[in-house]
Amino acid sequence: MKREARKGLPPLDLSGLKPGQKVTLRIAPNPNGPPSLGNARGIIVNAEYARMYDGVFIMRFDDTDPAIKKPMLEAYQWYVEQAKWLGCPPDKVVIASDRxxxxxxxxxxxxxxxxxxxxxxxxxxxxxxxxxxxxxxxxxxxxxxxxxxxxxxxxxxxxxxxxxxxxxxxxxxxxxxxxxxxxxxxxxxxxxxxxxxxxxxxMLDFESAMEDHFLGVTHIIRGKDLMKTADKQRYVYQYLGWEYPHVSHWGRVRLLGFGKFSTSVMKKGIQGGEFTGWDDPRLPTVAALKRRGFEPEAIRNVMINMGVTETDIEFSMDTLYAENRKIADPKANRYFFVADPVALRIDGAPGIVAKAPLHPQDPGRGYREIPVPADPGILVARSDLPVMQPGSIVRLKDLYNVKITCAEPLRGEYIGNDIAVLKQGAKIVHWAPADGVPVRVVGPEGEYHGIAEPGVKAELNNVVQFERFAFVRIDTIDGVVLAYYTHP
RNA sequence: GCUCCGGUAGUGUAGACCGGUCAAUCAUGACGGACUCUCACUCCGUCGACUGGGGUUCAAAUCCCCACCGGAGCACCA
Known part of the structure; x- marks a missing residue:
């Protein structure tokens, strides 16, 4: 018995392969909306197998229901583009309605x-x-x-x-x-x-039976819901003297943290104005993950680690978050963002320019320089108020120390810049200058409004970390900065 | 009702086909600690599972049966 943990996907059964025949797999989406996270699994697993065996990965659109699951013209392209984005470009694209x-x-x-x-x-x-x-x-x-x-x-x-x-x-x-x-x-x-x-x-059962044969598909990997489809199709294969491909199935996936989002439910929500579009961060679509700044490789990794078991599972986004963080953390520059800001007036402070590293593990990347005038009014997060009671000492990160003198309105006095206060129990809080830029962060759990340091304006399209808050992707800079929440 | 598939820690996963070396792998999570001018990163430690019951066997997570639980099909959807 071998004890080695499996890396990547389990091997495919190649026993049915004829000499010279290439491993051929396909994903067969209905283009009645853009790919969701579930579709991404199909794309990634099938493409990955093709890659493993130097095979062929086909994207075939099963668009054979113009009534109940009416295809969307744009969705064909979305699928191809997003498969590419995921690092899984199809070798061939076939459209059932052509055939x-x-x-x-x-x-x-x-x-x-x-x-x-x-x-x-x-x-x-x-x-x-x-x-x-x-x-x-x-x-x-x-x-x-x-x-x-x-x-x-x-x-x-x-x-x-x-x-x-x-x-x-x-x-x-x-x-x-x-x-x-x-x-x-x-x-x-x-x-x-x-x-x-x-x-x-x-019907799907027939169309798919034909295409899998014509396209030379050797291995079908799809959801368990189509388990009986294979049994139905075998009749046709037998009548026509064809050989049925290898089939395997994965179980039903319940996405924790998202509601039940079928394509039609999402479509309705978008039309009704409940969501801003297919890439609304509250939706489990590939487009939304992309806009939130996820790394395609992170998505690929989690899908490959899940493998192809028939067990029904509950998938937690935490797993994706962890995987993405591994890639995003070393890349993301750091900035301060103060959600729900509260003004803090500081007495006796000299005017200085704060210097904070763009990345704590990579000083070579340089520093953010934030000018702060004498006796400033700066901004702190409302959620930090509990540690700012009169008498308490806080360290304004990368700035200086302040002793709180009054809670309402919030006021404090400058007490120097010796980092040793941290050893004495002072809490660290982050802050933003009074002339910071307004930022709106939209995420799966809702919106946050606040102020960030002006440097974020140089990070359009990048994922940055708002320190002590979350990773976000700077999406739009247009007066206020719009950021998409990636994950904590 | 008929039929099919599945059930390993909170979550995902390895092991199951070919019983022993499984007091059960890895990841994530939770908790504690170290480091750190972030509630991030890194590092250390702790927690935590074979659904239940029978059977076969010297030996069962692994094979068989039953029960229970979860999911699916029985569509002129995919």
């Missing part, structure tokens, strides 16, 4: 083989028969008859819901989920890419 004729061709092949039939049962009628394990009257239609009905479907002789093409499996299969499933249905809604060109659309 309907191909699916039709194989539908007809299956009809000819007597393995597919057009069913015009009422939804409920079929359901009841199926539950009872009984065939519907259409099941025994001859291929020629089915072909005629199929052509009628294509020609528009049926309205939506009036006819479907079913794959013949085993109507008495012990698992009702596998009995004679629907391969095509009629959808008259306009498709954003193909308009009204097609009115007969494949």
């Amino acid at each position: 309907l004729p191909l699916y039709y061709e194989y539908a007809e092949k299956l009809i000819e083989l007597g393995k597919a039939y057009v069913c015009t049962c009422e939804n409920e009628t079929f359901h009841d028969l199926k539950e009872a394990g009984k065939p519907c009257p259409h099941r025994e239609t001859e291929p020629a008859g089915n072909m005629g009905q199929w052509k009628k479907m294509l020609a528009g002789d049926f309205a939506g819901k009036e006819a479907v093409l079913r794959i013949k499996t085993d109507i008495r299969h012990r698992d009702p989920a596998l009995r004679d499933w629907v391969a095509f249905r009629i959808v008259t809604e306009e498709h954003p890419r193909t308009g009204h060109t097609y009115r007969v659309w494949p």
